[in-house]
Every structure is written in structure tokens, then in C-alpha cells.
Amino acid sequence: MTSINRSGAEFLVKETKGLSEANGPKSLMPTSLRSAEGNLNVCWAIQDWSRWRQSAHDIKEYVLANLDTLLEQFVTKLEAKGVTVLWASDAAEANNLILGLARKYNVKTAVKGKSMVSEEIGLNHFLEQHGIKTLETDLGEYIVQLAGQRPTHIVTPALHLSASEIGQLFTDKLGERYTAVHEELTAIARKKLRQEFIHADLGFSGVNFGIAETGTLALIENEGNIGLSTSSPKVHIALMGLEKIIPRLDDLPLFLNMLPRMGTGQKLTSYVHLFNGAAPGREMYLILVDNGRINALKNQEFREILQCIRCGLCMNNCPVYRHVGGWAYGWVYPGPLGSVLVPQLLGIKTAWKLPFACSLCGACSSICPVKIDLAHLIVRLRKKAVQAKTPAGNWIETLTWKNYAFWMQTGFRFRFLMRFVKFGIRTAPFLPWHPDKLGAWTCGRTLPKPPKEGSFRQWWAANRR
Numbered sequence: 205m206t207s208i209n210r211s212g213a214e215f216l217v218k219e220t221k222g223l224s225e226a227n228g229p230k231s232l233m234p235t236s237l238r239s240a241e242g243n244l245n246v247c248w249a250i251q252d253w254s255r256w257r258q259s260a261h262d263i264k265e266y267v268l269a270n271l272d273t274l275l276e277q278f279v280t281k282l283e284a285k286g287v288t289v290l291w292a293s294d295a296a297e298a299n300n301l302i303l304g305l306a307r308k309y310n311v312k313t314a315v316k317g318k319s320m321v322s323e324e325i326g327l328n329h330f331l332e333q334h335g336i337k338t339l340e341t342d343l344g345e346y347i348v349q350l351a352g353q354r355p356t357h358i359v360t361p362a363l364h365l366s367a368s369e370i371g372q373l374f375t376d377k378l379g380e381r382y383t384a385v386h387e388e389l390t391a392i393a394r395k396k397l398r399q400e401f402i403h404a405d406l407g408f409s410g411v412n413f414g415i416a417e418t419g420t421l422a423l424i425e426n427e428g429n430i431g432l433s434t435s436s437p438k439v440h441i442a443l444m445g446l447e448k449i450i451p452r453l454d455d456l457p458l459f460l461n462m463l464p465r466m467g468t469g470q471k472l473t474s475y476v477h478l479f480n481g482a483a484p485g486r487e488m489y490l491i492l493v494d495n496g497r498i499n500a501l502k503n504q505e506f507r508e509i510l511q512c513i514r515c516g517l518c519m520n521n522c523p524v525y526r527h528v529g530g531w532a533y534g535w536v537y538p539g540p541l542g543s544v545l546v547p548q549l550l551g552i553k554t555a556w557k558l559p560f561a562c563s564l565c566g567a568c569s570s571i572c573p574v575k576i577d578l579a580h581l582i583v584r585l586r587k588k589a590v591q592a593k594t595p596a597g598n599w600i601e602t603l604t605w606k607n608y609a610f611w612m613q614t615g616f617r618f619r620f621l622m623r624f625v626k627f628g629i630r631t632a633p634f635l636p637w638h639p640d641k642l643g644a645w646t647c648g649r650t651l652p653k654p655p656k657e658g659s660f661r662q663w664w665a666a667n668r669r
């Protein structure tokens with residue numbers, strides 16, 4: 205798809221609205237629909253939106269084609285500003301580098317601004333095992349950490365919790381008076397977190413964009429927690445995936461305009477931080493994390509997914525994500541993004557199920573701000589999953605689909621088969637064992653009743669005129 209499909213995405217929002225009302229309190233439908241509508245409204249208010257998308261796509265495509273030289277330039281500039289840059293090939297190496305730095309500075313407590321890479325490497329858990337308390341400071345992340353849960357969305361981690369549930373959580377875990385008023389809940393979190401910022405020995409952050417030309421780290425946020433996490437403790441460690449590079453400072457305004465619109469439906473975030481080295485008397489480190497990205501980059505067929513700017517809009521617009529939520533995807537990145545990215549980072553043998561968590565409606569491709577054609581990547585990944593002889597490609601399934609293809613190839617075969625199917629459905633209730641014994645697919649499902657008046661084909665032949 206080459207341009208934004210307004211009518212398609214709008215249709216999805218409208219069509220699924222009725223469903224949202226029918227869902228229980230745990231459904232993500234109402235909240236993600238609100239997000240999707242907000243996002244779409246601010247985007248379509250821009251006349252040049254298609255051109256913005258194309259420019260963002262072109263820049264990110266250039267980055268992937270020149271990643272080695274851009275990274276070299278970026279690192280040279282950063283080191284010249286006194287930032288220590290470290291490379292981590294995988295999660296274990298990244299965690300060990302961080303632990304080494306934490307020990308060097310005798311760190312007991314750390315505060316962390318939102319970072320998806322830190323989720324990827326399981327940083328909180330790892331540091332906790334080594335006696336270092338790491339507190340999430342993004343409000344959504346703080347809530348899910350307090351609840352002992354995992355984020356359910358990459359931009360809005362506590363999307364699945366209502367204000368009343370959060371109020372109860374604050375009462376149970378923090379001993380606060382119960383409230384479900386949003387402003388009061390925010391005030392409680394703010395009061396608790398302030399003390400943590402003051403006493404923390406180390407601050408972590410992610411990176412939204414690394415500017416190669418100037419060696420600048422760009423971070424955006426709404427709550428001020430990233431500003432405090434990176435300025436209050438004496439040491440700041442930024443974690444960045446290799447692909448987060450953009451070539452020039454002039455490219456930044458485009459992404460600063462696009463990311464909040466797609467992520468939270470805002471024209472601009474409340475804060476934009478540009479780090480050009482450590483502040484006087486402070487230490488700054490950047491850990492560049494590969495964790496499967498170089499392998500993904502080598503794969504021409506799927507490397508497009510590394511253009512992702514983590515706006516989360518494909519999730520908000522995905523009918524499957526809206527119903528199953530983020531946890532169902534099993535790892536850090538849910539929704540259409542996760543269905544493509546996770547198999548690249550963890551391997552198709554590990555994540556073979558994810559490309560199948562998709563209705564192939566194409567809403568994600570039509571909305572992605574960097575024009576990643578997610579739907580087609582998902583289709584191609586399904587083929588890979590079967591070819592890789594994953595459980596989806598076992599011999600029973602292969603035989604079944606070959607059989608299916610044979611009978612569907614001509615009208616004659618199809619009609620012939622349908623006679624047996626009708627006979628099978630009519631006689632199934634009289635079998636000595638019920639078809640639900642066939643396993644998970646048949647258990648809990650009722651066989652449809654064949655129509656009395658014949659098939660659609662017969663009806664069509666008779667009523668065609």
C-alpha cells in the first residue's frame with residue numbers, strides 16, 4: 205500500500221465500536237479505539253500527511269542502507285562529547301555491561317524512564333537478582349510494575365487497567381486512600397516517585413532518535429520523568445537499539461511531529477530532550493544493543509521492519525490486538541509490529557505463531573507512519589513458518605492443506621466433495637463418539653446444520669435471473 209487508507213482505517217474504527225460496548229472491563233477495545241480515533245484525527249488534519257509518511261519512510265530506508273557508516277559517525281561524535289559508548293550483541297551482554305557499571309558506581313537504587321530495549325533484555329529482573337532496586341518512573345510502567353504485571357502496549361503500558369483498578373492497587377500496595385479520580389491517582393504516583401528520583405544512584409533511559417550528524421540523543425515524553433531520571437542521579441545510562449539512528453538534525457522535526465501524533469494523538473509531546481553529552485559533574489553512557497537486529501538487517505525480505513519508530517498505532521488499529529491484548533503475544537512487542545519484529549529478533553522457530561495472529565485486514569499497513577507494509581510481511585512470514593517445519597508445518601497439517609488444495613482446484617471436485625461433507629455433517633451426531641474428541645479445534649464448537657433446500661450453487665442456478 206502506498207498511501208494512507210483513510211476510509212479503510214475509519215471503517216475499522218466505526219465497525220468495531222459496537223463491539224467495544226459488548227466487551228467486559230478487561231477488553232482493550234474502548235481505550236484503543238479512543239487512541240486510534242485521536243491519532244487519526246490529528247494526522248488527517250495535515251494536508252501533506254502522505255508526503256510526511258513518504259519522507260519518513262525514505263529517511264529510515266536510507267538509514268538501513270547506510271547503518272554502518274551512520275553508526276560510526278554517531279559514535280565518534282558522542283565520544284568526542286565525553287559519552288562512553290558500549291556495544292552489546294545480546295541481552296546477556298547488555299545486562300552484564302550495566303551490572304559492571306552499577307558496581308563501579310556502587311549503585312543501590314536506580315530509576316528508569318520508558319525503554320523498550322530494557323524490556324527486551326529483562327533489565328529490571330536481572331538487576332533485582334543482583335540486589336539493585338530498579339523503579340519504573342513512567343506512570344503506566346510504574347503501575348504495571350506495582351501490579352507485578354507486564355506492559356500490554358508499547359506506548360500505553362497500563363491500557364488494560366481502569367482507574368478504579370489502579371486506585372485499588374495504590375490502596376493495596378502504597379497504603380493510600382482509595383480514589384479513582386485521575387488527577388488524584390497521578391498526584392499519588394508523583395509524590396511517591398519524587399523521593400525515588402532524589403535518592404537514586406543511577407538513571408536509565410531509552411532513546412527515541414540518535415542523530416548521527418551531531419551525536420545527539422533525542423528523547424520525547426509527557427510526564428517529566430525522563431528529565432528527572434536522567435538529571436537527578438549522578439550517572440545516566442541510555443539504552444538504544446541500533447536502528448534508532450536518523451542521519452541529520454534536520455530530519456528530527458519530521459519525526460518529532462509524527463511520533464506523538466501516531467503514538468498519543470498529540471501534535472507534540474510536553475517535553476523534548478536533546479542530550480549532547482553529560483552535564484558537568486555527571487557521567488553518561490550509551491549502550492547500543494543489537495539483540496538480533498544485525499541478523500534482521502541482513503534479511504532483505506524483512507528488514508523493513510527495522511524502520512519502525514515504535515508509535516504503537518498499528519496495535520491500536522489491529523482488530524486482533526484489540527480483542528486479545530498485548531500479553532497474548534508472549535513477548536515485549538505485541539500487535540502487527542510484534543508479529544513481524546519478534547520473529548526477526550528471536551527467530552522464526554521461536555516466534556512462529558505470531559504471524560498467524562492476524563486477520564490480514566491490512567489496517568496496519570495503511571496507517572503505519574513509516575509505511576511499513578506489515579500485512580504483506582506477515583503473509584510472507586507465514587510461509588517461512590511453514591517452511592521452517594515449525595509445529596505449524598507438521599506433516600498432518602501439510603497433508604491436510606495439500607488435500608484441501610486438491611479438492612478446491614476445480615468446480616467438479618468441489619461439488620463432489622461437498623456431497624460427502626453434507627453426508628458427514630448429517631451423520632456426525634449419530635457417531636458412537638462425538639467429534640469434540642478430535643481435540644482443541646472441535647471441542648466447544650457445534651457443527652453447522654446443512655441447509656435443507658440444497659447448496660448455494662443450486663440456489664444460484666435456480667434464481668440467477
Ligand code: SF4
Nearest residue numbers: 512513515516518572
Ligand atoms: S510498525 Fe509502524 S505503526 Fe507499528 S509501531 Fe512501528 S511505526 Fe508504528
